[in-house]
Structures are given as structure tokens and as C-alpha cells.
Amino acid sequence: MKKFFARLYLGLILLLLYAPLIFIAVSSFTESKVLGNWTGFSTKLYSNLFTGGMQGSGLMNAVYNTLIIALIAAFVSTLLGTLAAIGIFHSRGRGKNMVMFLNNIPMVNPDVITGVSLFLLFVFLGISQGYVSVVLAHITFCTPYVVLNVLPKLHQMNSKTYEAALDLGATPGQALRKVLIPQLMPGMITGFILAFTMSLDDFAVTFFTRGTVGLETLSTFIYTDARKGGLTPELRPLMTIIFIVVFALLVVINIRQERAAKKKASLK
Amino acid sequence: MNKDNIIISIDHVSKWFGDKRVLDDISLNIKKGEFVTILGPSGCGKTTTLRIIAGFETPDEGSIYIDGELMNKVQPHKRPVNTVFQRYALFPHLNVFDNIAFGLKLQGVAKDEIEKRVMRVLKMVGMTDYEWRDVDSLSGGQQQRVAIARAIVNRPAVLLLDEPLSALDHKMRKDMQIELKQMHKQLGITFVYVTHDQEEALTLSDTVVVMNHGVIQQIGSPTDIYNEPVNCFVADFIGESNIFNAIMVEDRKVSFMDHEFECVDEGFGENVPVDVVVRPEDIYIMPKTDKGQFDGVVSSCIFKGVHYEIIVNTPDGYELMIQDYNPFEVGMEVSMIIKPTDIQVMKKERICNTFEGEMIDDTHVEILDCEFECLKQEGISAGDKVLVEVDFDKVELTDDKRDGTCEGDIRFILYKADHYQLSVRALNREYIYVDTQDVWEDRDIVGINIRPEDMRIKLKEAKSQA
Numbered sequence: 001m002k003k004f005f006a007r008l009y010l011g012l013i014l015l016l017l018y019a020p021l022i023f024i025a026v027s028s029f030t031e032s033k034v035l036g037n038w039t040g041f042s043t044k045l046y047s048n049l050f051t052g053g054m055q056g057s058g059l060m061n062a063v064y065n066t067l068i069i070a071l072i073a074a075f076v077s078t079l080l081g082t083l084a085a086i087g088i089f090h091s092r093g094r095g096k097n098m099v100m101f102l103n104n105i106p107m108v109n110p111d112v113i114t115g116v117s118l119f120l121l122f123v124f125l126g127i128s129q130g131y132v133s134v135v136l137a138h139i140t141f142c143t144p145y146v147v148l149n150v151l152p153k154l155h156q157m158n159s160k161t162y163e164a165a166l167d168l169g170a171t172p173g174q175a176l177r178k179v180l181i182p183q184l185m186p187g188m189i190t191g192f193i194l195a196f197t198m199s200l201d202d203f204a205v206t207f208f209t210r211g212t213v214g215l216e217t218l219s220t221f222i223y224t225d226a227r228k229g230g231l232t233p234e235l236r237p238l239m240t241i242i243f244i245v246v247f248a249l250l251v252v253i254n255i256r257q258e259r260a261a262k263k264k265a266s267l268k
Numbered sequence: 269m270n271k272d273n274i275i276i277s278i279d280h281v282s283k284w285f286g287d288k289r290v291l292d293d294i295s296l297n298i299k300k301g302e303f304v305t306i307l308g309p310s311g312c313g314k315t316t317t318l319r320i321i322a323g324f325e326t327p328d329e330g331s332i333y334i335d336g337e338l339m340n341k342v343q344p345h346k347r348p349v350n351t352v353f354q355r356y357a358l359f360p361h362l363n364v365f366d367n368i369a370f371g372l373k374l375q376g377v378a379k380d381e382i383e384k385r386v387m388r389v390l391k392m393v394g395m396t397d398y399e400w401r402d403v404d405s406l407s408g409g410q411q412q413r414v415a416i417a418r419a420i421v422n423r424p425a426v427l428l429l430d431e432p433l434s435a436l437d438h439k440m441r442k443d444m445q446i447e448l449k450q451m452h453k454q455l456g457i458t459f460v461y462v463t464h465d466q467e468e469a470l471t472l473s474d475t476v477v478v479m480n481h482g483v484i485q486q487i488g489s490p491t492d493i494y495n496e497p498v499n500c501f502v503a504d505f506i507g508e509s510n511i512f513n514a515i516m517v518e519d520r521k522v523s524f525m526d527h528e529f530e531c532v533d534e535g536f537g538e539n540v541p542v543d544v545v546v547r548p549e550d551i552y553i554m555p556k557t558d559k560g561q562f563d564g565v566v567s568s569c570i571f572k573g574v575h576y577e578i579i580v581n582t583p584d585g586y587e588l589m590i591q592d593y594n595p596f597e598v599g600m601e602v603s604m605i606i607k608p609t610d611i612q613v614m615k616k617e618r619i620c621n622t623f624e625g626e627m628i629d630d631t632h633v634e635i636l637d638c639e640f641e642c643l644k645q646e647g648i649s650a651g652d653k654v655l656v657e658v659d660f661d662k663v664e665l666t667d668d669k670r671d672g673t674c675e676g677d678i679r680f681i682l683y684k685a686d687h688y689q690l691s692v693r694a695l696n697r698e699y700i701y702v703d704t705q706d707v708w709e710d711r712d713i714v715g716i717n718i719r720p721e722d723m724r725i726k727l728k729e730a731k732s733q734a
Contacts (some may be wrong), residue, residue: 098503102337160354166344168419169371169375
């Protein structure tokens with residue numbers, strides 16, 4: 001009986017958590033202009049999305065911007081974060097704790113504050129508001145996540161392998177590429193995926209740093225769209241797709257971590 | 269010595285880590301094709317020496333030459349040496365073949381040549397058919413073999429081995445020792461081997477370099493090191509030994525255990541304090557007879573496989589370890605003889621503790637970075653630089669570090685037949701030597717006290733003041 005209630009409770013919580021998503025997903029399969037009305041099953045919204053029915057609305061452009069920004073931000077922050085992690089790993093004493101502390105702050109800092117402060121910084125430095133500023137901003141808040149994912153790999157690694165590579169005739173650069181990076185790769189990939197999803201769903205930081213040149217990402221587009229009076233119906237299938245993609249990425253991360261843990265356990 | 273024959277020359281090298289001096293004026297020449305072992309307890313500087321040869325550390329002072337060329341500023345990847353690391357340091361993302369081929373690929377060796385050479389070294393280390401295996405799936409001994417193969421495939425002029433067998437079990441270690449020795453013969457290249465295992469050092473090497481506290485204690489062949497240790501540390505570290513405080517009465521006559529013995533050593537002077545070492549197998553033991561040089565009572569007798577290890581107490585309170593093929597009953601009265609050639613006389617490194625310090629006021633002196641109370645000294649005033657001498661048996665140790673004026677930890681324990689000599693390292697990394705009857709344990713943290721009347725304080729010479 002006790003078990004039954006525990007299950008029921010868990011089920012209720014999950015239902016509450018996922019109800020909005022399910023609601024959007026279900027209503028993406030009907031043609032009704034008003035969200036919440038069911039006018040029969042249809043995949044017209046999906047075909048509109050993919051066959052160019054949305055041209056001119058700027059939606060596809062926003063999607064395109066979002067993906068490009070997320071890819072660039074994830075790529076650059078993976079590079080920066082990995083190098084930073086290597087640096088942090090090899091530093092000693094109080095400096096190390098200090099840097100780790102500073103690394104963690106941006107992750108707990110409210111997005112609005114990050115956004116506003118970056119906006120002010122870009123104005124102060126005279127960096128043009130638009131693509132460049134948004135990408136820079138995304139790199140800023142993505143990098144700490146990469147650092148956090150690469151550091152454990154460095155701890156697991158036999159640090160002598162780098163020296164072994166040098167000893168066998170590799171230049172420091174070759175040792176980094178051929179020995180260090182391959183061993184850090186799992187952490188870097190997880191970091192990349194996390195950075196990608198963080199960038200993908202960011203609204204506040206983008207909103208403050210995109211300037212006035214009319215750059216729209218998905219989140220800002222939806223925001224503007226919703227304020228114009230009602231959501232464009234085609235957003236429903238789009239959100240469903242994005243949710244499924246992000247969900248799939250998270251599943252991939254989890255499976256990777258599980259496998260790594262299993263491999264570690266089997267070696268012991 | 270023929271200079272062309274020297275492959276590695278370490279010339280007055282010193283190295284600091286922070287304010288800790290880990291290598292203190294090391295000089296060492298290694299001949300081509302030699303098997304040299306650097307032997308010492310952990311923290312003695314042996315691994316640092318190896319890392320300086322490999323290029324992972326640079327000397328703060330002095331020079332290192334490989335094949336006649338100055339190497340101080342040469343990066344590790346440009347040195348003609350390869351290393352077998354302590355925990356193998358194999359590349360986990362590469363299989364056995366790619367691990368071994370790593371160096372050859374970097375050199376741009378042709379593909380079929382790489383394959384030939386990799387297969388040849390795999391055969392040499394007895395790992396044929398393992399080339400496509402994942403390195404994580406190999407046992408410790410197999411990983412060790414791959415690590416050796418990975419180093420020797422590059423045909424280095426010198427192979428450096430950093431405690432390569434320390435992670436293997438006893439049986440495996442014995443087998444690998446024999447294989448290493450064969451490999452050395454077969455390859456004809458120079459091996460520099462670092463270990464803390466004295467047996468391994470004696471078994472493998474042409475030359476043994478004994479190190480302690482960042483200083484080379486002795487360089488010699490295994491038999492020299494064993495039979496003629498230059499000081500107590502070497503005697504105690506290599507094999508079993510009985511070590512005594514002794515007085516060199518005159519040439520060829522030394523006194524210890526309250527007896528005078530004939531020996532073969534000369535030139536120490538008359539009535540000079542020395543250390544004497546006698547190996548346990550060099551003491552002849554027999555049932556009590558008037559033909560012995562001294563008598564004692566057996567307090568324990570343990571069978572050790574080939575011989576018995578017998579502990580004998582003398583009436584004067586000394587304890588001796590003796591090895592003999594015959595058992596002696598506990599409680600039995602016995603007589604002993606030591607032949608003159610079996611007595612190894614060694615110069616004492618020091619006869620008392622000497623510390624550099626500074627007078628704080630009339631009755632306080634600062635030594636070991638701590639403030640000690642002392643007696644009022646004539647002609648010495650506050651601020652003067654002084655030398656403070658304290659006899660070994662006048663240093664008191666306390667269990668609780670808070671009871672001591674100064675704190676230290678025990679780094680080395682030497683049993684000297686009727687007492688222990690401890691090397692205690694104070695917090696400022698200076699050593700204090702203590703003679704005591706009490707049993708202490710290695711690495712114990714202790715408090716250090718010196719009574720004011722036991723300190724002999726002298727002004728430091730004016731020259732060093734300036």
C-alpha cells in the first residue's frame with residue numbers, strides 16, 4: 001500500500017512536470033489556430049514548417065540563427081573550457097580553489113544579471129550588438145560547464161602519459177593532440193552537448209545582448225510572437241521537435257556516463 | 269677515465285623544490301652500456317635525478333651532458349633517452365601495437381618498418397599475439413612489458429627505468445629482473461634504473477649509486493657497496509648489519525662493545541670516534557669456549573630458509589644479529605669471533621649536532637627556527653650569529669609535539685647494537701640526530717627539547733657574518 005502511494009506521488013509529479021510539454025506536443029497535431037482547441041488530427045503544421053509555408057515570418061531564420069549560435073558557442077567554449085580545465089588541474093594551492101570558485105559563479109548567477117552585465121560590458125567596449133555579441137555572451141556562460149565536465153577526466157587520467165608522449169619524441173603540441181585530447185574526449189563531448197543545449201534554450205542573455213539590429217533566435221522570436229497576440233501555430237510542432245532533440249541529447253549524455261561508470265567499475 | 273666512454277655526465281647538479289633542496293651537488297658519470305642503479309629510500313632524490321636526465325626537470329645548478337652534449341635546456345622530446353615509467357603510463361586510448369609504434373610514427377618511420385620493429389620488440393618482451401589488445405585488458409606484468417617495449421623500440425642510447433617493478437608481486441618481480449638483465453645484455457644500451465629495493469639493485473647492476481637526503485652517499489659495484497659501505501646509512505640500507513659506535517685506538521686496532529678488536533683499517537688516527545659495521549654472516553658463533561673474543565646469551569633463533577637468524581645479547585648490554593647454518597637454543601651461552609677483515613671501519617659523518625642560530629637575548633637562542641632557552645654566555649650578545657653544538661644523547665624527544673620546544677618527524681632509524689640513532693627532521697627541514705634507548709617509529713611526529721646546560725654555544729666566525 002505504501003509502495004502504491006509512493007508510485008502514485010511520483011507519477012503525479014512527473015505528470016505535472018511534463019503536462020505542458022505533452023499539451024504542446026498533442027496540439028501540434030491539429031490545425032486549430034487557437035491553442036487548446038482540437039479540430040481533428042492533422043500534420044499540416046508540420047508540413048507547413050518543412051515545406052516553406054513559414055517563409056517571411058522569420059521563424060525559420062530564427063531557428064537557423066539559434067543553431068548557428070549554439071554550434072559556434074558550444075565549439076568555442078569546448079576549446080576554451082578544455083584548456084582552462086588543463087590549466088586549473090595543473091595549478092596548485094589557493095589559486096586553484098579561487099579559480100574553481102570563480103568558474104562556478106556564472107553557473108548560479110541569474111541569467112538576467114549575466115545578460116544585463118554583458119550588455120553593459122559590450123557597450124563599454126564598443127562591441128557591435130548583434131551576432132558577435134550574442135555568440136560571445138553564449139561562450140561566456142557555456143565555458144564553465146565544459147570546465148566542470150573535463151576536470152574529472154583529468155583526475156582519472158594517468159598524468160604521466162603526457163610526459164610519456166614527450167619522452168617518446170612528441171612535441172608539447174603533439175602530446176596535447178595525440179595523448180591528452182583523446183583521453184579528455186569523453187568529457188569534452190559531454191561538455192559540448194551541455195553547452196549546446198544551454199545555448200539553445202537561452203533567452204535572457206540573448207535578449208539583452210542581441211542589440212537592435214533585429215537578430216532573432218528562436219526564444220526571442222517566440223517571445224515577440226507571443227506579445228503580438230497569440231502564438232503562431234507552427235511553433236507547436238517546432239517546440240515539440242526541439243524538445244525531442246534536447247531530450248535525445250540528454251539521454252545520450254546519461255548513457256555515456258553510465259557506460260563510463262560501468263567501465264571504471266569493471267576495471268577495479 | 270676515458271672520456272669518450274661516458275654517455276651521461278651529471279656535473280654538480282642541485283635542485284630545489286620551493287625552499288627544499290632535493291638534490292645537493294650531485295656528480296655522476298655513467299659509462300656506455302653500463303647498468304647503473306640509483307638506490308635510496310623514498311624522497312632521497314633518486315627519481316628527481318632520473319627526471320633531470322629525461323628532461324622533465326631542469327637543474328637549478330650544475331650541468332647534465334648526454335653523449336658529450338650539454339642538455340640543460342634541451343626539451344625531453346629531443347633527448348636520446350626513453351623512459352619506462354613507474355605506473356607504466358601507457359596510452360589507454362591506443363592498443364598495444366599503437367602504444368609501441370607511437371614513437372616510431374612521430375619519427376616518420378616507414379609503415380612496414382614500423383610493423384617489423386614493433387613485432388620484434390613484442391617478441392623480445394614475450395608479448396607476441398598481443399598487438400591488437402586493449403592496454404586496459406592486460407595484467408600488470410603485461411602492461412609492464414608493453415611499457416618496456418614502447419621505450420626500447422625507439423633504440424634510445426639510454427633507457428631510464430623508474431621503479432618499473434614496484435607494482436608487481438614478488439614472483440613476477442624476480443622473473444622480470446632476470447628478463448631485464450638479459451635484455452640489457454642483448455640490447456647493449458645503457459640502463460639507468462631507479463629503485464628503493466636494495467636486493468634488486470645488487471642483483472641487476474654493474475654500478476650502484478646510493479642516495480640519501482639528495483646527496484650521493486656511495487658509488488660502487490654491488491660487492492663494494494655491500495662489503496665496504498662508506499657510512500652507517502649505506503651499511504644499514506644495504507643488507508642486514510650490526511653497527512657500532514667505536515673508537516679507533518690506533519692503526520689496525522678498534523674498540524667496540526667494550527672489547528678491542530684487530531682490524532685491517534689504517535690512517536684514521538689514534539683514539540678517534542668511528543662507526544663499525546659487521547655483517548651478520550661474518551660473526552662466528554659457537555657454544556661457550558675460552559677461544560672466543562667475547563661471550564653472550566642467545567635470546568632468539570629463527571629459521572630463515574637457508575640460515576638461522578640468531579639474536580645474541582652480551583653481558584655489557586649489546587645486541588647482535590648473527591646468521592649461521594646451525595641453530596642455537598634460546599638461553600644458550602655462546603662465544604663469538606669476528607675476523608679482522610670482516611670489520612668495516614667507517615669515518616663518522618658527525619660526532620655531535622651542530623646548528624646555526626642567532627642569539628635572541630642573553631638566555632635565548634634561535635635554532636631550527638625555534639626559540640630555545642640557553643645559559644647566559646660570556647662575550648655573546650643578542651643578535652650574534654652562533655653555532656650551537658648538542659650531543660646526540662642530549663636531545664630529548666616527546667610523544668606529544670606540543671610538549672617540545674620544536675617539532676619534527678622521524679625520518680630514519682639506525683640500530684647501533686645498544687641504542688638507536690634517529691634522524692629527526694625539524695619543521696625547517698634541518699636534521700637533528702638523536703641517540704636514544706627508547707623505541708620510536710618511522711614517521712612519528714615528535715617534540716624536540718634540549719636542556720640549556722647541554723648546549724655549547726660558540727660565536728660564528730666573523731667571515732660568515734659579513
